[in-house]
Structures are given as structure tokens and as C-alpha cells.
Amino acid sequence: MTTVAVLGGGIGGLAASYYLCKSPQVTKVIVLESSSRFGGWLSSTRRSDGAVFEHGPRGIRPAGAVGRNTLNMVDDLGLGGEILPVDYSHVASKNRYVYVNKQLHRMPSGISGLLRTVPPFSRPLLLNVAKEILVRKGKEDDETIHSFVSRRLGKELADIAVDSLCRGVFAGDCRKLSVRSCFPVLFNAEQRRGSLTLGMLLGSGPTPLLPPGPLAQRSQTESWAQWSLRSGMQSFPESLSEFLQQSGRVQLHRDAGVQHITPAASGWKIELEDGVISADHIISAMPAKALSSVLPPSCQPLSQLLQDISMVTVAVVNLEYEGSILPVTGFGHLIPSSENPVVLGVVYDSVPFPQHNRPEGHTTRLTVMMGGAWFQEVFGSPETVTDECLLAKATEAVRSQLGVTSAPCWSWVALQKDCIPQYYQGHFRKVESMRHLIKENNLSLSLIGSSYDGVSVNDVIFSGRTAAEELIGAAV
Numbered sequence: 001m002t003t004v005a006v007l008g009g010g011i012g013g014l015a016a017s018y019y020l021c022k023s024p025q026v027t028k029v030i031v032l033e034s035s036s037r038f039g040g041w042l043s044s045t046r047r048s049d050g051a052v053f054e055h056g057p058r059g060i061r062p063a064g065a066v067g068r069n070t071l072n073m074v075d076d077l078g079l080g081g082e083i084l085p086v087d088y089s090h091v092a093s094k095n096r097y098v099y100v101n102k103q104l105h106r107m108p109s110g111i112s113g114l115l116r117t118v119p120p121f122s123r124p125l126l127l128n129v130a131k132e133i134l135v136r137k138g139k140e141d142d143e144t145i146h147s148f149v150s151r152r153l154g155k156e157l158a159d160i161a162v163d164s165l166c167r168g169v170f171a172g173d174c175r176k177l178s179v180r181s182c183f184p185v186l187f188n189a190e191q192r193r194g195s196l197t198l199g200m201l202l203g204s205g206p207t208p209l210l211p212p213g214p215l216a217q218r219s220q221t222e223s224w225a226q227w228s229l230r231s232g233m234q235s236f237p238e239s240l241s242e243f244l245q246q247s248g249r250v251q252l253h254r255d256a257g258v259q260h261i262t263p264a265a266s267g268w269k270i271e272l273e274d275g276v277i278s279a280d281h282i283i284s285a286m287p288a289k290a291l292s293s294v295l296p297p298s299c300q301p302l303s304q305l306l307q308d309i310s311m312v313t314v315a316v317v318n319l320e321y322e323g324s325i326l327p328v329t330g331f332g333h334l335i336p337s338s339e340n341p342v343v344l345g346v347v348y349d350s351v352p353f354p355q356h357n358r359p360e361g362h363t364t365r366l367t368v369m370m371g372g373a374w375f376q377e378v379f380g381s382p383e384t385v386t387d388e389c390l391l392a393k394a395t396e397a398v399r400s401q402l403g404v405t406s407a408p409c410w411s412w413v414a415l416q417k418d419c420i421p422q423y424y425q426g427h428f429r430k431v432e433s434m435r436h437l438i439k440e441n442n443l444s445l446s447l448i449g450s451s452y453d454g455v456s457v458n459d460v461i462f463s464g465r466t467a468a469e470e471l472i473g474a475a476v
């Protein structure tokens with residue numbers, strides 16, 4: 001007989017509640033969300049003419065155990081018919097660009113891409129890959145991504161490809177981010193096989209056994225590279241919260257910001273603006289810093305560690321243009337920090353998901369993402385930057401990088417404050433210490449969400465499942 005309070009109603013908190021309500025051991029689940037809607041960063045604008053624009057995630061990968069897990073949930077929610085898959089043969093999967101030396105370059109792919117010298121790289125990448133097998137294993141228990149890749153594959157790949165990739169996943173600086181926490185597959189490949197190449201060929205360690213349901217099986221048969229939803233990503237948390245509501249076991253509260261939590265004789269007292277709630281267990285699905293600010297002084301060492309997990313701000317600017325305006329076709333382009341620190345990249349949304357274009361007439365939808373780890377240095381405080389300034393920077397990037405001289409016919413500026421956690425070198429140690437402190441102090445508390453064990457939607461959902469299983473003591 002357990003009451004569990006889930007703090008934060010982003011995709012992580014909703015997912016944890018979904019798994020908890022599958023167990024008869026949990027009597028009641030209470031979700032407390034400070035804002036007026038559930039879903040956190042999964043946020044879409046659906047215009048009345050049928051066009052859809054994403055202000056957060058726009059593609060989820062089906063691969064691996066975490067990808068299958070999400071698709072099993074999507075199936076269970078009855079959302080299978082809403083899926084928009086993008087397979088590996090699609091131009092959006094084959095063509096990804098980097099903008100270097102004021103030019104767009106298609107990232108090399110396939111065997112021919114490895115054998116030839118493909119600009120902006122100065123030699124065939126096969127040489128880097130072949131030499132990599134001979135590089136000795138690193139001795140540190142963690143390393144920055146830039147140092148790891150420079151050591152194993154060469155500085156050029158680290159400066160261009162990996163620098164850009166880290167801006168397109170973490171909006172972060174690969175010279176500070178941890179290889180162990182951000183790319184565990186690469187770290188484990190070196191640890192277990194002594195080489196990334198051998199790790200890729202032979203596998204780099206055990207992965208959770210997770211049988212695919214019908215939708216995950218379809219994704220394998222049809223070779224999906226990523227997927228979205230017909231009415232936008234926001235329909236995922238909307239369906240999930242409806243499912244939870246209908247279960248009769250989950251209370252969902254919006255506009256219910258947690259102010260303080262205090263350990264009580266059994267469990268916790270949770271203070272909201274307008275009342276107090278008791279719970280036997282807390283699953284925190286809010287950002288680490290937000291949890292830090294509601295913990296009592298008796299939890300100071302834990303608060304300190306939580307406070308230490310930095311977040312960065314991203315300006316997401318959606319643009320719609322009349323007609324076909326792109327000079328190239330593909331998923332989009334990323335920009336290494338040496339080329340232009342402020343503009344992280346541009347997604348050509350109309351290419352992977354033309355279904356989100358307005359049905360009438362022909363339009364092109366783009367998203368320009370700016371700031372991240374470089375936000376403060378270029379724009380100053382997120383509190384003072386104006387939408388006009390962000391829109392002007394975004395349209396100027398589209399003009400100079402894609403040669404588009406026409407003005408957008410529609411735009412939307414979303415300033416996503418503190419939206420992506422930064423797993424700096426040594427992150428794994430902080431997370432281990434947090435969980436150790438929780439155990440040592442017998443706190444009935446689980447930490448889930450993007451601050452700890454992975455930032456992708458799949459990782460966050462899986463962290464909700466893991467916490468539910470640990471609490472229940474069985475698989476769900």
C-alpha cells in the first residue's frame with residue numbers, strides 16, 4: 001500500500017507514473033506539475049490551417065532497448081496509427097550537413113564516404129578509422145568528448161564532426177562534456193574492446209533485454225531511423241496523461257509547483273502553494289537544480305550535488321517560407337563552434353516531416369536553434385534578450401548559410417530557458433554520490449529525468465521505468 005508522489009509532469013514524470021500504475025502494490029500516484037500543461041519540453045504549435053511546428057524534440061530514434069521500450073508504450077497508448085516514420089533510405093536520413101568555411105558539406109556516409117577525401121575533411125576518414133584500432137586505451141575514468149575523440153580518431157574529426165554533433169544533441173561544448181556520460185557506447189567500446197571500431201563490430205557490452213512489441217517490430221522490418229507523430233510530439237504526453245487519468249489510480253495536478261519537501265516519520269511532506277501532501281515515496285522528475293531548491297537543509301550535501309548540474313538555454317526559432325527555398329535536401333545542418341558559436345544548427349523540418357506542412361500551397365518549414373553553451377556570451381542574459389533580436393539572428397543565418405533572401409511568411413520564437421542539462425566531465429561521479437547519499441540517509445527518493453542518465457526522450461522514459469521497477473521490486 002504505497003502512495004507515490006511524482007514531482008514534475010514532463011515526459012519523464014508521466015512515464016514513471018505509467019509504469020507505477022501497472023503495479024497493484026502502488027495504491028495512489030500523485031503527479032505535481034508546476035506549469036499549466038503536462039509534457040515539459042515536448043511542445044508543438046498546431047496551426048488552424050493544419051501546419052505543425054515543434055519547439056522541442058522533433059524526432060525519436062527507435063533503435064536499441066530504450067527505443068523499443070518507447071515504441072511499446074506508444075503502442076499501448078493506441079498512438080501507433082499516428083506515427084510518422086522516417087526510414088534509413090529517406091533523404092533526411094542519408095543527408096546531414098555541416099556548415100564549415102561558409103559552405104554546406106554533406107557528411108560522408110557509407111563505404112565510399114570513408115574511402116574518398118570528402119571536404120571539409122582533409123583525408124579519407126578510413127585512415128582515421130584504421131589507425132584507431134592501434135590507439136592505446138585511455139587510463140582516466142572519464143574524459144571530455146573532444147579529448148577522447150582527438151586521441152582516438154584525430155583532432156579534425158573532433159573539431160568538426162563531434163563538436164557539431166554535441167551542439168545538435170546537448171547544445172553543449174564537447175571540450176567540457178563527458179564522453180562517459182554523453183556517449184557511453186563509445187566509452188564502453190574503448191573499455192571493453194580497446195577500440196571504437198572493434199566495439200562497433202563486436203558489440204561493447206550487455207544491453208537490457210527488451211522484447212519488441214508489434215510497433216517496434218514494424219520499425220525494425222521497415223528500417224526506421226526516427227519517428228514523429230502526426231499532430232506533433234506534444235500528442236505523446238497528451239495521450240499519456242489521458243491514459244493516466246483514465247486508469248483511476250493517478251491524480252494529475254497542474255499549476256501545482258512544489259515549494260518544499262521534508263522527510264516525515266514514514267515518507268515525505270510535500271508543500272505546495274495551497275496545501276500539503278503526504279507520500280510514502282517521491283520520484284523526482286524535475287530538473288536537478290529545481291529539486292535542489294526544494295530540499296530541506298538536512299539534505300544539504302545532496303542539494304549541493306544537484307545544484308552542480310548546469311543547464312543551458314536554447315532559442316528555438318520556427319520559420320515558414322512560401323515555396324521550395326532550400327538549396328540542398330536533408331535533415332538539416334549543424335555548425336561547429338569555430339565557425340559560428342551562436343547558431344547551433346538549422347533543421348529542414350519539411351524534409352523529414354512534409355506531413356506537418358500546411359496542406360494548402362507549397363511551403364518550407366525550418367527551425368534555427370541558437371545559444372546553448374554560448375548563449376550568455378552572445379546574447380547576454382536570457383531575461384533581457386528580445387524576440388525581435390532572436391528572429392533577426394535566425395533569418396540572417398538562413399540568408400547567409402542557405403542563401404534564402406525572401407522573408408519568412410510566419411515565425412515563432414521560443415526561448416527555452418535551462419532546457420538541456422550539461423553532463424560535464426566527472427558527471428557519473430556526481431550521480432553516483434547522489435544515489436549513495438540517498439541510500440545512506442534512507443531517503444525514499446528516486447531521481448529520474450534528463451538531469452542524470454541520458455537526455456533523449458527514450459532515455460528519460462527508460463529512467464522512469466527503471467525507478468518504478470526498483471520501487472516495486474519487480475519488472476513492470
Ligand SMILES: Cc1cc2nc3c(=O)[nH]c(=O)nc-3n(C[C@H](O)[C@H](O)[C@H](O)COP(=O)(O)OP(=O)(O)OC[C@H]3O[C@@H](n4cnc5c(N)ncnc54)[C@H](O)[C@@H]3O)c2cc1C
Pocket residue numbers: 007008009010011012013032033034035038039040041042055056057058059060061256257258259285286287290294314316416419420448449450451455456457458460
Ligand atoms: C530544443 C530541444 C530539442 C530536443 N530535441 C530532441 C530530439 O530531437 N530527440 C530527443 O530524443 N530528445 C530531444 N530533446 C531532449 C528531450 O526533449 C528532453 O531531454 C526531455 O523532454 C526531458 O524530459 P524530462 O521529463 O526529464 O524534463 P522536463 O521536460 O524538463 O520536465 C520536467 C517538468 O518538471 C516541472 N517542474 C519544474 N520545477 C517544478 C516544481 N518545483 N514543481 C513541480 N514541477 C516542476 C517542469 O515544469 C517540467 O514540466 C530536445 C530538447 C530540447 C530542449
Ligand SMILES: C=CC1=C(C)c2cc3[nH]c(cc4nc(cc5[nH]c(cc1n2)c(C)c5CCC(=O)O)C(CCC(=O)O)=C4C)c(C)c3C=C
Pocket residue numbers: 059060061096167168169170171225226314331332333334344345346347369370372420455456457458
Ligand atoms: C541537423 C540539425 C540539428 C539541430 C540544429 C539539432 C538541435 C538540437 N537537438 C537537440 C537535442 C537532441 N537531438 C537529438 C537527435 C537528433 N538531432 C538531430 C539534428 C539536429 N539537432 C538529428 C539528425 C537527430 C537524430 C539522431 C540521429 O539519428 O543521429 C536527440 C536524441 C539523441 C538520441 O540519442 O536519440 C537529442 C536529445 C537539442 C537540445 C538541440 C538544440 C540545439
